[in-house]
Amino acid sequence: MKRRQFVKHASALPLAAGLISSTPAANAALLPEFKWKMVTTWPRNFPGLGMGANYLANLIDQMSGGRLKISIYGANELVAPLDVFDAVAEGRAQMGHGAAFYWKDTIRAAQFFAAVPFGMTAQEMNAWLYQGEGMELWQELYDPYGIVPHACGNTGVQMGGWFNREINSSADLQGLKIRIPGLGGEVFKRLGAEPVLLPGDEIFHALEQGEIDAAEWAAPYNDVALGLYKAAKYYYYPGWHEPGTTIECLINKDALAQLPKDLKAIVKSAMRVANQEMLAELTAKNNRALQHLLNVHKVQLCKFPDEVLSQLKLASISVLQEELEKDPRAIKIFESYDRFRQQAAAWHDLSELAYMQARDLT
Numbered sequence: 001m002k003r004r005q006f007v008k009h010a011s012a013l014p015l016a017a018g019l020i021s022s023t024p025a026a027n028a029a030l031l032p033e034f035k036w037k038m039v040t041t042w043p044r045n046f047p048g049l050g051m052g053a054n055y056l057a058n059l060i061d062q063m064s065g066g067r068l069k070i071s072i073y074g075a076n077e078l079v080a081p082l083d084v085f086d087a088v089a090e091g092r093a094q095m096g097h098g099a100a101f102y103w104k105d106t107i108r109a110a111q112f113f114a115a116v117p118f119g120m121t122a123q124e125m126n127a128w129l130y131q132g133e134g135m136e137l138w139q140e141l142y143d144p145y146g147i148v149p150h151a152c153g154n155t156g157v158q159m160g161g162w163f164n165r166e167i168n169s170s171a172d173l174q175g176l177k178i179r180i181p182g183l184g185g186e187v188f189k190r191l192g193a194e195p196v197l198l199p200g201d202e203i204f205h206a207l208e209q210g211e212i213d214a215a216e217w218a219a220p221y222n223d224v225a226l227g228l229y230k231a232a233k234y235y236y237y238p239g240w241h242e243p244g245t246t247i248e249c250l251i252n253k254d255a256l257a258q259l260p261k262d263l264k265a266i267v268k269s270a271m272r273v274a275n276q277e278m279l280a281e282l283t284a285k286n287n288r289a290l291q292h293l294l295n296v297h298k299v300q301l302c303k304f305p306d307e308v309l310s311q312l313k314l315a316s317i318s319v320l321q322e323e324l325e326k327d328p329r330a331i332k333i334f335e336s337y338d339r340f341r342q343q344a345a346a347w348h349d350l351s352e353l354a355y356m357q358a359r360d361l362t
């Protein structure tokens with residue numbers, strides 16, 4: 001009798017005090033809730049990139065049972081597309097979604113965490129970030145700005161871009177005004193071109209109006225969305241300048257510190273999932289979009305001549321060397337990056353590359 005009374009008492013007490021409920025949902029309701037803003041460099045709902053931001057926010061909402069809700073702001077809705085880094089650093093938004101080369105005027109060495117000409121592919125980059133020193137170096141670089149970065153998507157190898165004239169030799173790059181961000185732009189400059197940095201939503205107008213002669217954006221699925229095929233007819237490959245561009249999620253360090261442990265783990269895991277999901281989506285959709293461009297819009301597909309690629313590669317080596325002089329923080333990052341690239345490439349030469357060549361044999 002006594003024991004039965006005790007059991008009854010013990011189970012009734014917390015319920016009566018309102019501390020514990022019998023349903024998990026009601027328990028979650030007692031935990032603190034957070035509302036964050038995420039600013040992005042992409043137009044709202046932009047295929048692939050903007051949708052990647054949506055995917056991340058939805059995933060965090062679901063995984064946290066609604067305890068961390070993230071409102072997304074597309075380009076220019078809260079801040080200008082290239083001000084995302086500053087907005088997160090200053091706490092005007094808790095989160096940002098973009099790519100590290102967009103902030104090169106603030107933090108030059110950041111470019112190595114977006115894309116390096118003739119550098120690592122998506123698979124190699126993720127291996128460096130998660131299994132090498134990449135993530136640690138990236139976080140160390142952004143720490144003085146009060147930002148914690150994470151990989152949150154990858155485009156895979158991009159296209160070389162849209163040109164309104166043919167590129168038959170490196171001499172044709174002289175005076176070419178081309179929209180291209182990051183280190184690829186510096187390489188083009190070395191060969192006499194004039195690189196211009198424009199956010200995605202300004203590219204079509206500039207190309208159509210003849211303010212620029214060429215523009216690179218991403219790969220077919222994303223490029224169709226910008227309508228670039230209506231503004232230039234030659235579509236060049238390969239994307240030597242962006243062989244596996246990492247899309248970046250920025251988190252304000254103070255905002256992250258306020259989250260309880262489980263939400264921190266949810267945010268981190270959701271970014272890993274979003275990183276993988278974007279690459280899968282673009283791999284699935286790029287060729288379909290390319291066929292549409294070729295068959296319906298009669299776009300002319302062109303490969304950069306080997307001479308042009310050789311010159312670009314040669315120029316890339318000296319551009320990377322100069323970057324290390326311009327921003328000493330890049331030295332340690334590039335040493336680690338290049339060491340990892342060499343060993344990954346050695347393996348991939350006799351795995352991925354040899355296999356793809358074998359697959360293409362007739």
Ligand code: CA
Nearest residue numbers: 216217218242
């Ligand atoms: Ca690009």
